[in-house]
Amino acid sequence: MEYLAWLYYQYLLVTGIYVLEPWEKSIFNSVLFSAVAMVIYTSYVFVPIHVRLALEFFSAICGGQPESTMALMN
Amino acid sequence: MTESSANKLLNGDACRRTSSGQKASKNGFVKNHCLFQQPQKYRCPGEKNQHGAHNSSLYKRPFVESFEQTPLLVAVLTYVGYGILTIFGYLRDFLRHWNIGKCTMAREREEQKDFVPLYQDFENFYTRNLYMRIRDNWNRPICSVPGAKMNLVERVSPDYNWTFQHTGNVVQDVINMGSYNYLGFAENTGACADAAVEVTQKYGVGVGSTRCELGNLDIHEELEQLVARFLGVESAMTFGMGFATNSMNIPALTGKGCLILSDELNHASLVLGARLSGSTIRVFKHNNMQSLEKLLRDAIVHGQPRTHRPWRKILILVEGIYSMEGSIVRLPEVIALKKRYKAYVYLDEAHSIGALGSNGKGVVDYFGLDPTDVDVMMGTFTKSFGGAGGYIGGRKELIDYLRQHSHSALYATSMPPPVAQQIITSMKIIMGEDGTTLGADRLRQLSENTTYFRRKLCEMGVIIYGNSDSPVVPVMLYMPAKIGAFGREMLKRNIGTVVVGFPATPIIESRARFCISAAHTREMLDTVLEAMNEVGDLLQLKYSRRERAPPPIRWTSEESQLQD
Incomplete structure (x- = not known):
C-alpha cells in the first residue's frame, strides 16, 4: 500500500500534475484513464482480427502461391 | 611588457593545437598563434564539459569542475511535464476569458481591450499558470x-x-x-554588530546626500582605503548598492565603438550595464576560453562592423563564482588572453570575495594571481561581509575617472554608516587585524x-x-x-x-x-x-x-x- 502511494506520488511529480488543483488533477486523470482504457479496448477488439488477417496474408504468400494463381486463371 | 609576460606564462603551452581538420579561417590568419587549443570535436560522452584537462600549467591547484549531462529520459519527461502544465495553463486562461472561475491576476481593462495587449506574452503566461502554483x-x-x-x-x-x-x-x-x-557575518551579536551600533549612535543611519555633495563621511574614506588594502590594488571606491555598482559603472567605462565580451551566464546587473553602455556586446560560451579567444581574434581582425575600424576598447566581463552554476571563472586563462590580445578585464567578485582563497580575497587569491592584472575588480559587501553595497578596485586613474563619471557615484545616496562599519569590522576580522584568528x-x-x-x-x-x-x-x-x-x-x-x-x-x-x-x-x-x-x-x-x-x-x- 505504501509502495502504491509512493508510486502515485512519483506519477504526480513526473507528469507535473503535482502542482495542479484537485479538479484539474481529476480532469487529467480521467482523460488519461479513458485514453488508456480506449487503447486497451480497441486492442482487445481489433488486434485478433488483424492478427488473423496478417496470418492469412503471409500464409498465402509463403505456402499457397500455385493454388492462388490457378484460382486466378480459372 | 605584456607580450613577453604572456609568452613566458604560456611557455610550451602556446602552440599545442590539434591539426585535426580545423578549417582555415576566412581571412587566413595564422592559426598556430592561438593561445589555447581549439575546441575539441569529440567530447567525453558523459560530461557536458570535461574541465581541468587543458592549460593545466596555468593553474597552481587542480581545477575540477563538472556539469554532468542531463539524462535523456529525464529531459524528455521534463518537457512532457511542461507540456502538460502548459495545456492546463491554456485551459485556465480559456476559462478565465469566459469568466468561469475567479481571476485575481492583472488583466486588461474593458476600455483598453483594443490596445496592444499587456498581459499576453509568454512570461505573463508562465507567471500566471506555472509560477503561481508553486509560489509558496x-x-x-x-x-x-x-x-x-x-x-x-x-x-x-x-x-x-x-x-x-x-x-x-x-x-x-x-x-x-x-x-x-x-x-x-550576518549576525546580531558579536564585534560587527557592536561596532555598527556604536557608529549608529555617532552618525545615525541615513546620510541624505550623495558622495560628491555632503554624503562623504570619514567612515567612507576609511572603508575605501581598507578595501584597497584588502584587495591589494592602488585605490578603491564603494557604492551603496551592489547591483548598481555593475549596472552604472560599466556604462561609464565603455561606450559606442567599444566591444564587450560577456560570459553567457553573467548576472543581470552585468547584462544591464553592458546594454546601457551602448557598446557592441558579444557573448561567449560559459567559461569556455576557446570561445572567448575566437571572439577576441575575430574582434581584432575584423574590427567594427561595416567600417572595419579597430574597436576602441575591448572589455571582458566575467564573474568570480557564477551563482547559478557554482562554477569558478578560469581566471588564469582569461588573464593570459587579456594580456595577449590587449583587452581589459572586468571581474565581478560578487560571490567569490571572502568565499574563496586562503586569505578570503576572492578568486584572484584562489588562483594565486596578481590583483593588478585584473583591470577592474568589482565585488559586493552583501554576501561575505554581511553588509550591503559594492566596490570597485583598480588603478588610481581608473577610480578617479569613475568618481567623476559613474552615475552611482554622482547620483546615489552614499552608504549608511552602520553598514560601512559592519563592512570595516568584518573585513578587518577576515584580514586578521583584530588580533584574533x-x-x-x-x-x-x-x-x-x-x-x-x-x-x-x-x-x-x-x-x-x-x-x-x-x-x-x-x-x-x-x-x-x-x-x-x-x-x-x-x-x-x-x-x-x-x-x-x-x-x-x-x-x-x-x-x-x-x-x-x-x-x-x-x-x-x-x-x-x-x-x-x-x-x-x-x-x-x-x-x-x-x-x-x-x-x-x-x-x-x-x-x-x-x-x-
Whole structure:
C-alpha cells in the first residue's frame, strides 16, 4: 500500500500534475484513464482480427502461391 | 611588457593545437598563434564539459569542475511535464476569458481591450499558470537574523497561492541553506554588530546626500582605503548598492565603438550595464576560453562592423563564482588572453570575495594571481561581509575617472554608516587585524564545510554542478513539479532552501541551490544531508550516473593548503 502511494506520488511529480488543483488533477486523470482504457479496448477488439488477417496474408504468400494463381486463371 | 609576460606564462603551452581538420579561417590568419587549443570535436560522452584537462600549467591547484549531462529520459519527461502544465495553463486562461472561475491576476481593462495587449506574452503566461502554483516557495517572510538558523513567518494560502495569510505562528529554527552568508557575518551579536551600533549612535543611519555633495563621511574614506588594502590594488571606491555598482559603472567605462565580451551566464546587473553602455556586446560560451579567444581574434581582425575600424576598447566581463552554476571563472586563462590580445578585464567578485582563497580575497587569491592584472575588480559587501553595497578596485586613474563619471557615484545616496562599519569590522576580522584568528577560522570552516557537503552530495548520487571548491552548490531537480515539492519537503524537515527555475535557469535545468556558510556546524550539515537523502529518495533526485565513488583525491591536500 505504501509502495502504491509512493508510486502515485512519483506519477504526480513526473507528469507535473503535482502542482495542479484537485479538479484539474481529476480532469487529467480521467482523460488519461479513458485514453488508456480506449487503447486497451480497441486492442482487445481489433488486434485478433488483424492478427488473423496478417496470418492469412503471409500464409498465402509463403505456402499457397500455385493454388492462388490457378484460382486466378480459372 | 605584456607580450613577453604572456609568452613566458604560456611557455610550451602556446602552440599545442590539434591539426585535426580545423578549417582555415576566412581571412587566413595564422592559426598556430592561438593561445589555447581549439575546441575539441569529440567530447567525453558523459560530461557536458570535461574541465581541468587543458592549460593545466596555468593553474597552481587542480581545477575540477563538472556539469554532468542531463539524462535523456529525464529531459524528455521534463518537457512532457511542461507540456502538460502548459495545456492546463491554456485551459485556465480559456476559462478565465469566459469568466468561469475567479481571476485575481492583472488583466486588461474593458476600455483598453483594443490596445496592444499587456498581459499576453509568454512570461505573463508562465507567471500566471506555472509560477503561481508553486509560489509558496519564494518570498517567504523571515522574522529573525538570517544566520545559520532563522525563524520563518508561517503563512497559508486559502486559494492555491493567489493570496497568502499569516497565521501568526512562527516556524522556529529553520536551518538556512539559502542566504549568501558565506562567512557567517550576518549576525546580531558579536564585534560587527557592536561596532555598527556604536557608529549608529555617532552618525545615525541615513546620510541624505550623495558622495560628491555632503554624503562623504570619514567612515567612507576609511572603508575605501581598507578595501584597497584588502584587495591589494592602488585605490578603491564603494557604492551603496551592489547591483548598481555593475549596472552604472560599466556604462561609464565603455561606450559606442567599444566591444564587450560577456560570459553567457553573467548576472543581470552585468547584462544591464553592458546594454546601457551602448557598446557592441558579444557573448561567449560559459567559461569556455576557446570561445572567448575566437571572439577576441575575430574582434581584432575584423574590427567594427561595416567600417572595419579597430574597436576602441575591448572589455571582458566575467564573474568570480557564477551563482547559478557554482562554477569558478578560469581566471588564469582569461588573464593570459587579456594580456595577449590587449583587452581589459572586468571581474565581478560578487560571490567569490571572502568565499574563496586562503586569505578570503576572492578568486584572484584562489588562483594565486596578481590583483593588478585584473583591470577592474568589482565585488559586493552583501554576501561575505554581511553588509550591503559594492566596490570597485583598480588603478588610481581608473577610480578617479569613475568618481567623476559613474552615475552611482554622482547620483546615489552614499552608504549608511552602520553598514560601512559592519563592512570595516568584518573585513578587518577576515584580514586578521583584530588580533584574533576568528577570520582565518571562518575561512577554514567555510572551505571544510564546502568540501564536506559537496562530497556527501556527490556520494548520495544527486547531480551537482560546479567547481569542487565553490560554496554555491546547485542540486539539479529538472522537473517542474519537483521544484515545488523539493522546497515544501525541505521546509517540512525544517530546512530553508532556495529553488530556482526558469527564467533564472534554462527551462529544463531547474535546480535547488545550497549556499554553504561558515556559520553552519557539522551537525547542521548532517541534518541537511540526512533530509536531503530522504527527499532525494522521495522525489527520485538521484539522477547521477557516474560511479558512486566521488573523487576523494586532493580533498585532504586542499584542506591542508587552506589551513596554512
